[in-house]
Amino acid sequence: MSESQTASWQEPPDDRDEESSPEEVEQALRQVTPEEKRPPRRIAGRHKAKIATYLLLFLAATALFYLVRLDVFALPDRWLRPAQRLARAAMYVILVLGLGSLIEAYVVSRLDDDVSRYNVGRIVRLAEGIVIAFIVISALFANWYTAAVSLGIVSAIFGFALQTPISSFIGWVYILVKHPYRVGDRIEIGGATGDVIDVGYLDTTLWEFGGPYVSTDHPSGRIIKFPNANVLSEPVYNYSWPLFPYIWNEIYVQLAYGTDIRFVAETMQRVVEEELGKRMKERVDKYCSLLSRTPVGNLQVQSKPVVNFRVNENTWVEGVVRYLVAPRRAGAMKSLLTQRILAALNAAPDKAMFPQGDSR
Secondary structure (H helix, E strand, O other): OOHHHHHHHOOOOOOHHHOOOHHHHHHHHHHHOOOOOOOOOOOOHHHHHHHHHHHHHHHHHHHHHHHHHOOOOOOOHHHHHHHHHHHHHHHHHHHHHHHHHHHHHHOHHHOOOHHHHHHHHHHHHHHHHHHHHHHHHHHHOOOHHHHHHHHHHHHHHHHHHOHHHHHHHHHHHHHHHHOOOOOOOEEEEOOEEEEEEEEOOOEEEEEEEOOOOOOOOOEEEEEEEEEHHHHHOOOEEEOOOOOOOOEEEEEEEEEOOOOOHHHHHHHHHHHHHHHHHHHHHHHHHHHHHHHOOOOOOOOOOOOOOEEEEEEOOOOOEEEEEEEEEOHHHHHHHHHHHHHHHHHHHHOOOOOOOOOOOOOO
8 A cells, every 4th residue: 555545545634723712711721720800891882872871761760750659640540550650660670771781881791702791691681581570570560569479479380390491590500600511612411422502591502423323523413402400410521621622532453463562552653643743742731731730730641642552352452542632633533543554554564463364
């Protein structure tokens, strides 16, 4: 087999796009190091306009409330109290919306990354909706006690009927706070593997890779949905931590007992190092730097591809080479390295021998 034939099988996969953005790295660093003070961001003009609009509407609603309360419009008695409740409700609704705009302007907009701004903004809008719903219910009843009792009864009924959705909502809050995964991460949870494409209030959606229909890490074409409550009870394997978005991978080669083990080890290590040597060393140095901040900082990690041998329960020896790779490039890189390793070993049949016979 010629080198030209080997090179034509597959182009080397380029995994440079797997590097995390500076924004993602900065956020991950804040999870393991104390946060430094940063200059506050300027408030956008659209936020100022919204706040000013809500302020004017609140003043108008307040004035309307007191005009109704003072009976300036001379309403009939049967309409007076409902009109007061509606005017008060309008005043409180505008106040809640104004406070939401203030939070969006001075808290949400100052968050460092788009994902956090989006998620926290959804929490603020959800809280606004809950408070406004309570205000509207209060306006429909004669007093606050009746409204509170009615809301309590309804909440109790729905609490028993919707335990799983409530747990999933709590899981959603946990996801936002603790960041076990975010949109764009590649994860495994409960036997499901995929890239996160949406994190909703109640469930998470994955774009599946692997699965029963494909043998590599290629997308299967299916989507997986699971309730957010799963993150509270099952381990989450995240392949996309911004500080170290890489995994170790291995290639197995079956060898006969008469094989020159030293030659095979040197060949496998050389082939992998030619392809990944410099990049792997940089990644391992980063990994060791992260380990130094943990109680397992003295763990020995090789910065070069490592080859090990073990005796298979059948009639051959297995040579195993371990290397570091970006998870989304693992399948393509394994295919490429397998081709080059086999080509190099087949070039020396007197040193690299493969098992023969039906027992293989």
